[in-house]
Amino acid sequence: MLELKPMLSALWRNKISAMLIALQLALTLAIVSNASVIVQDRIEKMARPTGMPVEDLIAVTFQPIAQDYDMHGAVVADLDLLRSIPGVVDATHTNQIPVSGSGSASVFHSQPNQEIGGEVSNYYETGPHFMQTLGMNLVAGRNFTPADMRVVQPNEDARTQVAIITRQMADALYPDGDALGKSFYNSNGTDPVEIIGIVERHLGAWVSWSKAGNVIFFPRLQENNFKRYMVRAEPGRRDEVLKAVEKQLAERDPQRVMHIETLSERLERSYMSDNVMVKVLSAVVTLLTFIVALGIVGLTVFWINQRRKQIGVRRALGATRANISRYFLVENSLIAVTGLALGMAGAQIANHFMVSSYSQPALSLPVLLVCALILVSVSLVAALVPALRAANISPATATRSV
DSSP states (O other): OOHHHEEEEEHTTHHHHHHHHHHHHHHHHHHHHHHHHHHHHHHHHHTTTOOGGGGGGGEEEEEEESSOHHHHHHHHHHHHHHHHHHEEEEEEEEESSSSSSSOEEEEEEETTTTTOOOOOEEEEEEEETTTHHTTTTTEEEEEOOGGEEEEOTTTEEEEESSEEEEEHHHHOTTTTSSSSEEEEEEEEOSSEEEEEESSSSSOOOOOOOOTTTOEEEEEEEEOOOOOOEEEEEEOOHHHHHHHHHHHHHHHHHHEEEEEEEEHHHHHHHTHHHHHHHHHHHHHHHHHHHHHHHHHHHHHHHHHHHTHHHHHHHHHHHOOHHHHHHHHHHHHHHHHHHHHHHHHHHOOOHHHHHHHHHOOOOOOOOOHHHHHHHHHHHHHHHHHHHHHHHEEEEETTHHTTOO
């Protein structure tokens, strides 16, 4: 039968080393659990659906060299050309590239002349072809028609009478009812904009924005000094289409500067910091766990070397190899449980500070328990090999000087 009293007595005699391992486990649990929550949050964030077939989309930005450039005529000609290219599903103009980190936003209200409150939304200026080009799912209402379109000069009032919004934005503006057919207003505005359609989702311009998914689409084309297009290729033909787009746009009008890239590249750059954080925190978690395991192995080996005579005496008195191994495993478990109990409290305190100060995700009890269980398992595995070696100590060798 296993005696806890001799174990506790032995731990008390070696309390400094036992305390250091316990504190190391506590600190590791506090760091690992909070890092795991952040990693999980970033992975879920990067896995969010964008509402678009990102792998098939190409973004084009151009700026004309001439000062008196016919932007409207160029857009019409360019889009007709793009839609005629083999492998192109559709193409549309847009004021900003989705998931690029660059975009436009404003505050919108469900009532006129509101000066406080409202919902902030990313917005796009596009046309009837945007739905098919961006591969979005219209869940209610209708798409834009050519009659809805407005072509405006740089200094002209750019307001439109209709708009299409995401379901997330619809729920934000009208949480108690169907937004379709209702109106919203610009900040301090009096002219209503009717919601004629609702799309299932669109992530918008800023993937790290707390309101990503609040998006409004307006049917207009502003004749400014640059323009952007989105081109959707057939699945598997994106790279082929990209080369054709670049070649044919340059041939149609060489008097402009163009930049063409895939939307996948844009999205990857937008998530670059999240990817780096996941990799760094994963490496930190792995390294800390490995260091804890080394510390437990070292401490267990040290104690075994100190107690060779005692082990030999116990073996000579009839203790089995299983008894000896179990002794050191249970002794290690006592240290691990003490350290992890302290670590759970420390993890909660650290997480509360991170949530309040840095808006990090909250640490849930299941995640904390899983991390603690993993560290207990690591500590037991780390102590297992030295414990098995202790069980193989010969009674004659250990008691030779007794």
